Amino acid sequence: MLSFVVPSLPENGAPKQEQCSLSCALLSIVCSALALWNTALMSSTHGARARARIEVTAAIKEEARRQLAKEGATKLSLRAVARELGMASSALYRYFPSRDDLLTALIIDSYESLGEAAEAARDAAADAGPVRRWTVLCEGVRTWALTHPHEYALIYGTPVPGYSAPETTVPAAARAVLVALGILRDAQAGPGLAPPSLPPELEPEAARMAADVAPDLPPEVVMTALAAWAQMFGLIGFELFGQFNRVVEDRDTFFRHVAGQLARTVGLVDSRQDATA
Amino acid sequence: MLSFVVPSLPENGAPKQEQCSLSCALLSIVCSALALWNTALMSSTHGARARARIEVTAAIKEEARRQLAKEGATKLSLRAVARELGMASSALYRYFPSRDDLLTALIIDSYESLGEAAEAARDAAADAGPVRRWTVLCEGVRTWALTHPHEYALIYGTPVPGYSAPETTVPAAARAVLVALGILRDAQAGPGLAPPSLPPELEPEAARMAADVAPDLPPEVVMTALAAWAQMFGLIGFELFGQFNRVVEDRDTFFRHVAGQLARTVGLVDSRQDATA
DNA sequence: TCGGTTTCGAGAGCAGTGCTCTCGTTCGTG
DNA sequence: CACGAACGAGAGCACTGCTCTCGAAACCGA
Numbered sequence: 001m002l003s004f005v006v007p008s009l010p011e012n013g014a015p016k017q018e019q020c021s022l023s024c025a026l027l028s029i030v031c032s033a034l035a036l037w038n039t040a041l042m043s044s045t046h047g048a049r050a051r052a053r054i055e056v057t058a059a060i061k062e063e064a065r066r067q068l069a070k071e072g073a074t075k076l077s078l079r080a081v082a083r084e085l086g087m088a089s090s091a092l093y094r095y096f097p098s099r100d101d102l103l104t105a106l107i108i109d110s111y112e113s114l115g116e117a118a119e120a121a122r123d124a125a126a127d128a129g130p131v132r133r134w135t136v137l138c139e140g141v142r143t144w145a146l147t148h149p150h151e152y153a154l155i156y157g158t159p160v161p162g163y164s165a166p167e168t169t170v171p172a173a174a175r176a177v178l179v180a181l182g183i184l185r186d187a188q189a190g191p192g193l194a195p196p197s198l199p200p201e202l203e204p205e206a207a208r209m210a211a212d213v214a215p216d217l218p219p220e221v222v223m224t225a226l227a228a229w230a231q232m233f234g235l236i237g238f239e240l241f242g243q244f245n246r247v248v249e250d251r252d253t254f255f256r257h258v259a260g261q262l263a264r265t266v267g268l269v270d271s272r273q274d275a276t277a
Numbered sequence: 278m279l280s281f282v283v284p285s286l287p288e289n290g291a292p293k294q295e296q297c298s299l300s301c302a303l304l305s306i307v308c309s310a311l312a313l314w315n316t317a318l319m320s321s322t323h324g325a326r327a328r329a330r331i332e333v334t335a336a337i338k339e340e341a342r343r344q345l346a347k348e349g350a351t352k353l354s355l356r357a358v359a360r361e362l363g364m365a366s367s368a369l370y371r372y373f374p375s376r377d378d379l380l381t382a383l384i385i386d387s388y389e390s391l392g393e394a395a396e397a398a399r400d401a402a403a404d405a406g407p408v409r410r411w412t413v414l415c416e417g418v419r420t421w422a423l424t425h426p427h428e429y430a431l432i433y434g435t436p437v438p439g440y441s442a443p444e445t446t447v448p449a450a451a452r453a454v455l456v457a458l459g460i461l462r463d464a465q466a467g468p469g470l471a472p473p474s475l476p477p478e479l480e481p482e483a484a485r486m487a488a489d490v491a492p493d494l495p496p497e498v499v500m501t502a503l504a505a506w507a508q509m510f511g512l513i514g515f516e517l518f519g520q521f522n523r524v525v526e527d528r529d530t531f532f533r534h535v536a537g538q539l540a541r542t543v544g545l546v547d548s549r550q551d552a553t554a
Numbered sequence: 555t556c557g558g559t560t561t562c563g564a565g566a567g568c569a570g571t572g573c574t575c576t577c578g579t580t581c582g583t584g
Numbered sequence: 585c586a587c588g589a590a591c592g593a594g595a596g597c598a599c600t601g602c603t604c605t606c607g608a609a610a611c612c613g614a
Contacts, residue, residue: 049581049590073435074351079571088593090574099572158350158434159518173520202534205527213524226524227512227535234511235504241436243450247490247503250482257479258504261542326561326610355601365564367603376601 057095059085064102065109072150073103103154108172110151115175117144122179129271130187131263137180138232138259145236152240156233177229181214184221184266193267195220221267228262334372336362341379342386349427350380380431385449387428392452394421399456406548407464408540414457415509415536422513429517433510454506458491461498461543470544472497498544505539 063081078099082089096102121140125133145152155173187193195218198206206219214222235258238244239251248254264270340358355376359366373379398417402410422429432450464470472495475483483496491499512535515521516528525531541547 047582053590077571078573089572090594091592093573094591153435156514156518156520158430170523199530199534201530202527205525205531208526209524223531227531227538230515230520231508231511231535234508234514237433237511237514238507241433243433243507246447247486248482249485250479253476253478254482254500254504257476258508261504265538265542324611330561354599356599366601367565368563370602371562 053095060092060095060102061105061109065106068106068150068154069148070150073106073154076103078102104169106151107155108169110148110155111169111172111175113148113151114141114144114155115172115179117141118176118179122183130183130191130268131260131270133183133186134180134263134266134268135256135259137183138262139256141176141232142236142239142255145240149240152236156237157241177226180225180229181217181222184217184225184268185214187268188217188221191271192269193218193221194269195267196224196265198223218267225266228266232259232262330372337369337372337379338382338386342383345383345427345431346425347427350383350431353380355379381446383428384432384446387425387432388446388449388452390425390428391418391421391432392449392456394418395453395456399460407460407468407545408537408547410460410463411457411540411543411545412533412536414460415539416533418453418509419513419516419532422517426517429513433514434518454503457502457506458494458499461494461502461545462491464545465494465498468548469546470495470498471546472544473501473542475500495544502543505543509536509539 060081063084064076067076067080067084076099078092079089081102082092096105117140118137121137122133124140125136128136145156184193198220202223203219206223209226210217210219210222213226235255239248239255244251337358340361341353344353344357344361353376355369356366358379359369373382394417395414398414399410401417402413405413422433461470475497479500480496483500486503487494487496487499490503512532516525516532521528
């Protein structure tokens, strides 16, 4: 399913591959059918069988998540999951049409987990000044990444099977960045925002983006915030994937400082609380 | 070999894994022996056999690089490489002790390729102002990433087998960032640098870093430049891995603007050439 | 020039993978 | 109660990384 959404990259022209991508398309249909089936059962709770189904599905995801956290996405094996659960590997395909679909489910879970961590960081510093709130949020994301390296790699590292995540991941992925936009919104309502300047050739793009994402915020702020968000993940990725080995040592304070700089870039202004904190 | 340098992440405690990591250690010794053997042959050119060896090694790497560019690191298969080269898969192990070692060779090649692109970008804008030179360098790196997505993913995405690259990749990895530091050095000698301010708790760290990397540059500049460098890769990674899909459309001008902002963050100052360009 | 040593390629084989197909069994419902 | 849908298990296919063995070829010293 994942490898089905790869329009821009060349595929090998072997006939076997064509057959695969065709069966992938069919599988994706089957997958959404299964998903609908699951949610339909969840809502109406048809019976014991339905409950068993969502229970087994949860058990599979749990065991898969354990293996993911232990050894990473590339080492995640359907057969090992089935073995650990004491069932035949073929039985697993009743719940997930392919390994990629299981991975997609884990991707969504990881996004949700990150979103939860971001929201917790937001709530932990709810009374602080804007710059500090932003910094705490960034530190929360970083801490989550350091404690869930394989999950982080799954969602922000190399896309494992193909090069584009399916549409279903989009809302989960948006959750964390929405927290950042919320902080900006609060700052606008309270201490104030100092919108950064933007070159004129970027203004239509910024307006389009802001209209899609946060119409109540100045377009320059939205665009700069998105850039800052991506830049933060550059820092985290470098630290997590070893690019800072033997280069940056005191990474906590380094990251905190850069996150604060990013906050000011976005337009957040220091308050008394930030200065004292 | 790669999976041998994973001290921080938990491994599964199965005995088979221990045996594997042990054999990995042995293999890494064999690998360095083979590497020394290769270079020794290259320098003294013992005979036709030695030449054939380096030729076959190059052919393997070439075919592997082709498969890497076509389908990505996870799909790279030793057997497929051997098949394409018309030799038995087992014969390939005479040249690379394991798949990871072949990947390591490709990683180094990718770093060198990126370094070349960075140097070309530097030379292409040798006469421009500091901000423009930095921006052109960033655009060069981005263009390389967009044209070599799988190579980029190999070196800046998720580390494929383990979580830390072997030491041999370090000099190759440094090549690109040294170009950035060179631009800063030129700016210091010519148009001038405006070193950014740093909180006092980061000054010792910055001093240590600068002493290691670029003793002739102000520590604040070195530290901020490294942060900016990492941030740039955050932008590139987001674009390349689909995080900007349906969010950022005009990515060229977006990236150019953010790269210019990063240049000013580092301490580079606009010149007349930058303003007109 | 000869014989021993090293290097090489090929084949078979092992353990593992994702995935498919078939075949009984069990469950829910008309 | 009976029928069909869902389920679990097993065998099997094609593929992977990797090891071992064996014969042939190349090298090198005597």
